[in-house]
Amino acid sequence: AQSVSxxxxxxxxxxxxxxxxxxxxxxGGTVNLFWYVQYPGQHLQLLLKYFSGDPLVKGIKGFExxxxxxxxxxxxxxxxxxxxxxxxxxxxxxxxxxxxxIFGSGTRLSIRP
Amino acid sequence: xxxxxQSPTHLIKTRGQQVTLRCSSQxxxxxxxxxxxxxxxxxxxxFQYYREEENGRGNFPPRFSGLQFPNYxxxxxxxxxxxxxxxxxxxxSSRDGYEQYFGPGTRLTVT
Numbered sequence: 613a614q615s616v617s618x619x620x621x622x623x624x625x626x627x628x629x630x631x632x633x634x635x636x637x638x639x640g641g642t643v644n645l646f647w648y649v650q651y652p653g654q655h656l657q658l659l660l661k662y663f664s665g666d667p668l669v670k671g672i673k674g675f676e677x678x679x680x681x682x683x684x685x686x687x688x689x690x691x692x693x694x695x696x697x698x699x700x701x702x703x704x705x706x707x708x709x710x711x712x713x714i715f716g717s718g719t720r721l722s723i724r725p
Numbered sequence: 726x727x728x729x730x731q732s733p734t735h736l737i738k739t740r741g742q743q744v745t746l747r748c749s750s751q752x753x754x755x756x757x758x759x760x761x762x763x764x765x766x767x768x769x770x771x772f773q774y775y776r777e778e779e780n781g782r783g784n785f786p787p788r789f790s791g792l793q794f795p796n797y798x799x800x801x802x803x804x805x806x807x808x809x810x811x812x813x814x815x816x817x818s819s820r821d822g823y824e825q826y827f828g829p830g831t832r833l834t835v836t
Binding site for chain 2: 655
């Protein structure tokens with residue numbers, strides 16, 4: 613069955629540190645990939661997406677993610693985090709021409725000021 | 726542009742009862758998806774509606790059913806509630822079925 617794995621459940625960083633959150637998926641066909649963010653008290657927002665083309669995609673607030681097809685990965689990165697990046701981050705995958713989006717279990721990011 | 730809205734915000738029901746949750750999609754969006762998010766988990770896909778027809782379903786029993794109306798708003802109905810149905814229920818709308826815009830959710834507690 614199709615699945616999405618986010619191995620880091622809780623990440624704690626200091627401000628200005630670099631961030632990388634892992635995401636791996638199990639489906640071997642053509643996929644569309646997403647990172648969503650949920651700030652405290654707010655609803656899920658789209659951070660960035662990959663449909664096709666350049667495997668390095670840039671999203672809002674300085675985030676980027678790289679799609680590596682051979683590794684079935686779509687890791688999220690940010691060179692320098694801020695306290696305001698404290699949130700829960702979800703990776704999601706959908707097969708092309710499908711309707712079912714599979715979410716990972718999420719990574720909670722805490723930033724120390 | 727109005728975002729996705731959901732009602733009610735919170736709901737408490739007793740085991741065995743039925744519940745209806747509502748969602749208004751974002752302007753211009755014709756696809757609505759429903760998700761269940763248990764505490765500490767990612768959203769689990771329940772089903773999707775496109776132009777009033779069910780367009781895909783996750784691993785949820787038939788007692789989870791839905792509707793989409795001509796204005797693209799939607800309802801999620803759950804019959805014979807069980808304790809494990811306690812969760813945050815999220816609605817998301819989209820133009821293309823892929824890029825989802827989420828509402829704030831309805832917190833359902835079953836006692």
